[in-house]
Amino acid sequence: MKINFIGTGSGVISSNRFFTSFLIDSNGYKLLVEAGDGITGILLARNIDINQINGLLISHLHRDHAGGFEGLITQMKLRQRKLPMKVFVQNKIKPVLELNLLQSYIFPERLGFDFDIVGFEEDQKFSISESLFCKSKENNHLLKYEKYKSDEKFIISSSSFLFGEDGLNLFYSGDIGDIKDLLLFKDEPVTHIITETSHIKIEQLIEFLDNHYRLEGIYLTHIPEELEMSILAFHKTLNDDLRNKIVITSDGMNLELKS
Ligand SMILES: [Zn+2]
Structure with missing residues (x-):
């Protein structure tokens, strides 16, 4: 499994x-995992052909x-895409994305390529491709909005994922609500993790992961600009074993994960 970090910043x-x-x-x-505001321009700037991307997975609607x-x-339509495209989102989010497309005057039958939004449940294993599967788990990232949920049209849905390929099990936490979200896949043979540094303190994060998992690689992303220096400084204080496992990711970084 190869990973190319398109972006590694926080929501700011x-x-x-x-x-x-x-x-x-x-x-x-x-x-492609996550499609934040401005993703198309960033992909083009990195020489990634958007029409060669086979699928998109979105964790939540921030x-x-x-x-x-x-x-x-x-842009896939305007650039005359021909390859089929699949979007994977939690079932609750699916109608929101469908309506947003419609209200952007994007009609599936006018796209010129097969387009499918595949919904999954809060806790479900599903296939992405012949070699890649995914498991979803609902996390607590959006729990703070629960009090606004009087309108049933208001959707709260945020997922963490386990990607599996040939004995390799990559946990992508997405944005989390609290540290307990990092236990969502504790019963799985997780080998690698991509997790975030915006909603949890780095010291607490590393100690927790070290206590609960036997990981080969820890990839830190969602890095707030104002915390970057302290995250780098903390990394330097770790023992050799931990320090070698932890990668502070940067935009454009490429990795090859092996089981
Ligand atoms: Zn978020």
């Missing part, structure tokens, strides 16, 4: 880091994760 716009997003390449199948969705599909 920054000139060094785009919003957190990455491309997984699993035996040639390209899955603009730094989903704000570029309609624009991305629009």
Whole structure:
């Protein structure tokens, strides 16, 4: 499994880091994970052909994760895409994305390529491609909005994921609500984790992961500009074993994960 970090920043716009997003390449199948506001321009600037991306997975509807969705599909149409495109989102989110596309005057039958939004449940295993599967779990990231839920049209949905390929199990936490969200896949043979540094203190994060998992790699993303220096400084204080496992990601970074 190859990972290309498109963006590694937090939800606050920054000139060094785009919003957190990455491309997984699993035996040639390209899955984009997260499509924040401005994703299409960033992909083009990185020489990534948006028409060669096979699928998109979105964890939740905050603009730094989903704000570029309609624009991305629009640009695929305008750039005469022919390959089929699948979007994977939790079932609750699906009608929101469908309506947003419609209200961007994007009609599936006018796209010129097969387009499918595939819904999954809060806790479900599903196939992304022949070699890549995914498990979803609902996390607590949006719990703070529960009090606004008087209108049934108001959707609260945020997922964490486990990606599996040939003995390799990559936990992508997405944005979390609290540290307990990092236990969502504690019963799985997690080998690697991509997690965030905006909603949890780095010291607490590393100690917790070290106590609960036997990980080969820890990839830190969603890095707030104002915390970057302290995250780098903390990394230097770790023992060799931990320090070698932890990667503070940066935009454009490429990784090859092996089981
Ligand atoms: Zn968020």
